[in-house]
Amino acid sequence: xxxxxxxxxxxxxxxxxxxxxxxxxxxxxxxxxxxxxxxxxxxxxxxxxxxxxxxxxxxxxxxxxxxxxxxxxxxxxxxxxxxxxxxxxxxxxxxxxxxxxxxxxxxxxxxxxxxxxxxxxxxxxxxxxxxxxxxxxxxxxxxxxxxxxxxxxxxxxxxxxxxxxxxxxxxxxxxxxxxxxxxxxxxxxxxxxxxxxxxxxxxxxxxxxxxxxxxxxxxxxxxxxxxxxxxxxxxxxxxxxxxxxxxxxxxxxxxxxxxxxxxxxxxxxxxxxxxxxxxxxxxxxxxxxxxxxxxxxxxxxxxxxxxxxx
Numbered sequence: 001x002x003x004x005x006x007x008x009x010x011x012x013x014x015x016x017x018x019x020x021x022x023x024x025x026x027x028x029x030x031x032x033x034x035x036x037x038x039x040x041x042x043x044x045x046x047x048x049x050x051x052x053x054x055x056x057x058x059x060x061x062x063x064x065x066x067x068x069x070x071x072x073x074x075x076x077x078x079x080x081x082x083x084x085x086x087x088x089x090x091x092x093x094x095x096x097x098x099x100x101x102x103x104x105x106x107x108x109x110x111x112x113x114x115x116x117x118x119x120x121x122x123x124x125x126x127x128x129x130x131x132x133x134x135x136x137x138x139x140x141x142x143x144x145x146x147x148x149x150x151x152x153x154x155x156x157x158x159x160x161x162x163x164x165x166x167x168x169x170x171x172x173x174x175x176x177x178x179x180x181x182x183x184x185x186x187x188x189x190x191x192x193x194x195x196x197x198x199x200x201x202x203x204x205x206x207x208x209x210x211x212x213x214x215x216x217x218x219x220x221x222x223x224x225x226x227x228x229x230x231x232x233x234x235x236x237x238x239x240x241x242x243x244x245x246x247x248x249x250x251x252x253x254x255x256x257x258x259x260x261x262x263x264x265x266x267x268x269x270x271x272x273x274x275x276x277x278x279x280x281x282x283x284x285x286x287x288x289x290x291x292x293x294x295x296x297x298x299x300x301x302x303x304x305x306x307x308x309x310x
Contacts, residue, residue: 002046002128002256005116006039006057007135008105009067010090020095034284035067036090038132038161041246043076045253045275045285051260054079056119058112061086081115083108105136113143120147125155128176128256132161132249141169148173161252163187174210179252181217200224200231200303213265215255215272217248223276225269230302232266234273237297239281246285251276254291270298 012035015028035044043055055076059067060083067087068078088103123129129151135144148170151158157176160167163184171178171188186193189202196218203214203226216224222236254275259268274294278286 001123002051002053002130002260003119003123004039004043004046004053004055004057004130004132006037006055006133007108007139008088008133009035009037009040009057009059009064010088010103011063011066012036012090012092014092014094016094018095020093020097020099033066035070038249039130040067040071041249041285042130042132042161042253042256043071044074045246045250045279046257047074047076048286049253049257049275049288049291051253051257053077056080056116058083058106058108058116059087060084060106063087063089079119081112083112105134108136108139113139117147120150123151123154123156126157128157128159130159130161130252130256131170132159132252134164135162135166141166144170145173148175159252159256161248171206171209171211174212177213177215177252177255178206178211179215179217179248181219181248185216196221196224196233200226204231213255215251215269217251217276219244223251223269223273224303225265225300227265230266232269232300232302234270234298234300236273237277237294239277239294241280243283244280247276247280250279250286266300270300271295273298 014032016030017026017028020026043053046053055071055078057080059080064087071078083106085106091101093099148158152173159177160170160175161179168188182193182199185199185202193199199216203216206214207226207228214226220236222234225232251272255268255272258271275286275291278290278294
């Protein structure tokens, strides 16, 4: 089973209007309500790609019920933990410029965290755990370290897609996959990264340190995939970028969905890049037919020792 875990999900209220004037009444032309959170995005895309999965995390109140109902309608299995607080609402204003208002996550009690630990303790060898999104500073990093250690001990494939101090701490536990962008990769090494060559250098350090698969997302320039013995560059397919939200989560989903079928990390990398691009070219997350249409347009090139990449 593939499990995704979103610690602080949200309902994303996304509104489109021609212009937004601060301090005045603004009337919207379109509104959408989506369940938000990186792990939830991964679950939704995995299901669209035909990969059964179960969404974990913390929800509460009417907004939490909305998230669960939405996922169940899409066929995503859920096993959320109910909290005493209402799940947050994030407001996304799409006008000439984008404005966001993100609400605070819930205050999680020791009992809430213990319930998540119990669910992870019941996972089996060969399962996947995707820990994605921001990890609240109020929760000690030692809690997440224990989760990562349990995954390592039980041979659960641990996928990590977060940033900041949590990413720096949890890469020590040899996750199966991480997907930093250049900025997040630089944070790991307290370095400013501005070129692909620099990104490759630091990604190789992570692979040498025990991370099985490192994918560095480069936005419109594609991505790099590095493991202990190989390095490849993928060029992103050409298309009109409509929405980049969820593109990275889709890349992770595509990689996992393909790897579950083929156990070929290079094919999984190509399918992941196609998935991320397919989402970028849509207003919502990608569909399987979108990914299949782009898969043949993802071209990868092996980077050998001494090669110059630009």
